[in-house]
Amino acid sequence: MSDRNERITLTIDGVEISGESGMTLIEAADAAGIYIPRLCHHPDLPPTGHCRVCTVTVNGGNGAACTRPVADGMVVENDTERLNTLRRNLIEMTFVEGNHYCPECEVSGDCELQAVAYRLGMTAPHYPALNPEREIDGSHPDVFIDRNRCILCGRCVRASALIDGKSIFGYKYRGIHKAVAVVVTDRLGETEIEATDKAVSVCPTQCLRVKRRGFRTPLGSRRFDREPIGIPERE
Template sequence: MSDNITFTIDGVEVKARHGETIIEAADRAGIYIPRLCYMKDLIPHGSCRVCTVMVNGRPQAACTQPVVQGIVVENNTPAMQKHRRNLIDMLFVEGNHFCMFCEKSGNCELQAMAYRFGIPAPKYPYMFPDKDIDASHPDIFIDRNRCILCGRCVSASRDVDGKTAFEFAGRGPHKKIAVNAEANLGDTNAEASDKAMSVCPVGALMKKRIGFAVPIGSRKYDTKPIGSEIESSTRK
């Protein structure tokens, strides 16, 4: 299909295809809209709200909002960046994130996002919630302290692996990832080779025994900020 829709992001003209979301069109145009829950090829969840942009003056999540001819999108503005920084802060304080001894450090999208936004420490008070770890599975573990409820594993397990090994349980601040068993991941049919095991943006759903296979210093975001892979891409 051809790029027959034209709209602007921060004044820059972007071409898009009918049916595309704002974030998809922006990615192809090499414009980075910060995001955490969104992952290409999964159904957009629209839960982290980090990709919130103004569309004709109204806030919308770029990952779920379809492009429309002529819309004016505000992305990298002081107001939107402020809200994003606040959302990232919220994600840090609602969980228990200890980057200095987390095996995901350097590959973690939440950590990388904080660095991109120049957040040395969240401005909100830590909640220090009581969360648990499920290490019952021989090859995988869940550390709910680090979960940001992005829904990627839920979607990947359901829509790609066809297993529905994960779903959300509870509501409000008590919402958490549950597994398709009475209590333990080890009692589900989840496997390390599942798509669901490779989508977690943080260190919540991890494969065992490979945590430090790639040393800190040589990891994905150790040298380049998150989003640079999109900003440096040329238009496809």
């Protein structure tokens, strides 16, 4: 990797910010206090560019801010009507791809998908619902997956491999059938996952979640009930 010492400057929506070479655009924006909406990115994990919600226009072309390295003199558009429409469309696609029933969901108010949708002003997903049949795996004593809410952000895949050192999660299949794989048998109970694993704590929709924690924080007083989602803290 290139070293991080070289100071560079770039503009985001006309505001000049400084960064260091080797940073990604989203890192530079975060450091400057400029929020670029995102879903799959997590500050403790390497970026992978799955959700494309952080799409920005860089020197006239589009790209994901989470993976784009900064360069001196970059001209970036971020908070524009065109990009926010595109992002809202992506969020709507994400909603109809899975089964996201906020009214009954135990993590409503504490869900990054919902929070980004709120922040972008989505009233409802406008694409036809795909209503896929998804499984719930409760085979592990402490951790479960409700795949209805999985958005294929890959945070669990990265965290399990790179931080937990367990490589429990991966992918299987392709296209709309692509799904998170749990080793070979798709049963959490047959893995070495623990409730304290990073993989369990990074899920944006908490479809991978520790058991017996639901409703500890009542609806209405959760993270995103009153305050919009913003730049995440590094752990």
